[in-house]
Each structure stands twice: as structure tokens, then as C-alpha cells.
Amino acid sequence: MTDHAPVLKPLSFSDAMVLGFMGGRKTQTRRLLGLDDMPVLGPQWDKALVQVRGDLGPRLRVPCLTDCAGTSNHTAQHLYPRWTAGDRFYVREALERYTDDGVAYRADGELVLEDGEGPCFETWRWKRDVLPAMFMPRKLARAFGEIVYVRIERLQDINVGDCWAEGCPYHLRQRPEEHVWFELLWDTLHTKAGTRWADDPWVEALTLKRISREEAYSCPDSTPGPRAATV
Numbered sequence: 001m002t003d004h005a006p007v008l009k010p011l012s013f014s015d016a017m018v019l020g021f022m023g024g025r026k027t028q029t030r031r032l033l034g035l036d037d038m039p040v041l042g043p044q045w046d047k048a049l050v051q052v053r054g055d056l057g058p059r060l061r062v063p064c065l066t067d068c069a070g071t072s073n074h075t076a077q078h079l080y081p082r083w084t085a086g087d088r089f090y091v092r093e094a095l096e097r098y099t100d101d102g103v104a105y106r107a108d109g110e111l112v113l114e115d116g117e118g119p120c121f122e123t124w125r126w127k128r129d130v131l132p133a134m135f136m137p138r139k140l141a142r143a144f145g146e147i148v149y150v151r152i153e154r155l156q157d158i159n160v161g162d163c164w165a166e167g168c169p170y171h172l173r174q175r176p177e178e179h180v181w182f183e184l185l186w187d188t189l190h191t192k193a194g195t196r197w198a199d200d201p202w203v204e205a206l207t208l209k210r211i212s213r214e215e216a217y218s219c220p221d222s223t224p225g226p227r228a229a230t231v
Contacts, residue, residue: 008219011089011145012133014189015107018093020167021210022143028165030186032195033081033152033202081204083147088216090141095131097124105142106130112140144216149207156200158182165207 011029013021020026095112098104103112103122112122122140158166163178172181183197195201 008088008090008216009083010092010138012092014133015094017167018091018105018107018143021091021145021208024210026165026167027208028162029206029208030155030158030166030203031082031206032190033204081150081152083150083204083206085147085150087147088211088219089145089147090138090216091143091145092133092136092141093143094133095136095140097129100124103140110142112142141213144211144213145208146211146215147206148209151205151207152202153205154200155186155197155203158205162205 013026013029017026017029094106096104096106098109098111101123103124104110105112158179160178163182164173166182166185168178168181172178186197190196193199
């Protein structure tokens with residue numbers, strides 16, 4: 001594996017998954033691989049999409065694509081995941097207005113301190129009463145993590161252990177409830193054709209571990225990543 005300088009990027013989670021990650025129950029997350037960036041692929045390309053692993057990590061090899069104009073590209077293309085093992089992230093989560101001017105994390109109602117430290121509280125400065133996770137400023141992050149391992153796979157390749165690692169509640173950890181829970185969770189966040197559970201899209205399966213704020217900020221900053229669904 002070639003050397004990779006870790007970068008710090010945002011990773012958005014839903015309220016329940018924020019608590020799961022902070023509580024140690026969530027150690028995996030799945031994100032769409034981003035085949036929208038490639039020419040239109042039909043079912044005939046399923047066998048042509050070959051997963052390979054090399055010095056640059058896992059990737060999909062997509063050979064001899066034909067673009068919309070009918071021009072054949074005989075050079076194999078490679079589609080890489082957006083995340084690499086060693087990358088670090090701060091959790092983006094939804095914020096809500098607390099009383100008149102305060103800011104709270106919507107997941108558990110904890111008040112947000114200015115720059116993550118006391119005793120001053122952060123002041124609400126947005127026009128809306130709830131700020132979606134994708135807009136949360138980095139300085140208000142309270143949870144940080146590192147990508148331990150990256151796999152490329154089909155969404156429905158997820159197994160029971162993966163469902164547990166995705167944050168499945170303990171009371172649902174009985175077959176087949178784990179898969180039903182994850183399917184419903186996924187479909188509430190991915191409604192576009194080609195991205196739903198039934199469509200079985202290609203995803204990045206990321207294994208996570210929690211790290212401290214100091215560890216997270218010890219690596220170089222990166223440009224903001226694409227907006228992601230909050231599984």
C-alpha cells in the first residue's frame with residue numbers, strides 16, 4: 001500500500017446514528033459509490049464492473065464504455081471510493097435552536113459550547129429553527145473518527161454482523177429483523193431511482209473508529225466532500 005497522508009473530511013449522520021457512533025454501537029457506514037459520474041450503465045455492465053485491489057486501494061474496473069454519442073472508449077476506467085483507510089472525519093449532525101439564542105445538538109439536546117469549550121455557549125445565528133447536518137460548521141463538531149478499512153460491494157451484500165456494526169438497535173438483533181431495519185433505514189434516506197435497497201447499488205462500506213478531537217486535527221485539512229446521506 002502506498003503512503004497516504006490522512007485528511008479531515010465531513011461525514012454526515014442521522015440523529016440515531018450520531019448516538020450510535022458516540023456510544024460505540026456504530027462502527028460501519030455505507031455510502032453510494034458514485035456511479036453517476038460514469039456513463040450510463042445498464043445491467044449488461046454488471047459483469048464488466050470488476051472489483052480490484054492494488055496500491056491505491058479498492059476500485060472498480062469499468063472496461064470499454066460507450067458514451068451517449070456512441071463513441072466507444074476502449075481504455076478501461078477505474079472508479080475509486082471517496083474515502084481511503086487513514087482518512088479522518090468530523091461528524092456533521094443536525095442542530096436546533098435552544099430557547100431564544102442557544103444552540104443544541106438535535107440528537108440528544110446537549111447544548112453546544114463555543115468552539116467546543118466552556119463556559120460560553122454558542123449563539124444561534126440561522127434564520128431556521130433546525131439546521132440540517134450538511135450545514136453544520138466544522139468548529140461545532142463534537143465527534144470525530146478515522147476510516148479503518150474500505151470495501152466496495154453491492155448494498156445487499158451486507159450480512160448480519162455488518163447490520164450490527166451499522167448501529168442496529170440491540171432489541172432488533174434477531175434474524176431477519178437486522179436486515180429489515182437496515183433496508184428501511186436506507187430507503188428513508190435514498191429515494192432516487194437506482195439508489196434504493198431494491199436497486200442494490202454499489203457502495204463504499206467504511207469501517208470506522210472513534211478518535212479524539214486532538215487526533216482529528218493533527219492531520220491536514222481537506223476540501224469539503226460531497227453531501228452524503230446520513231446513514
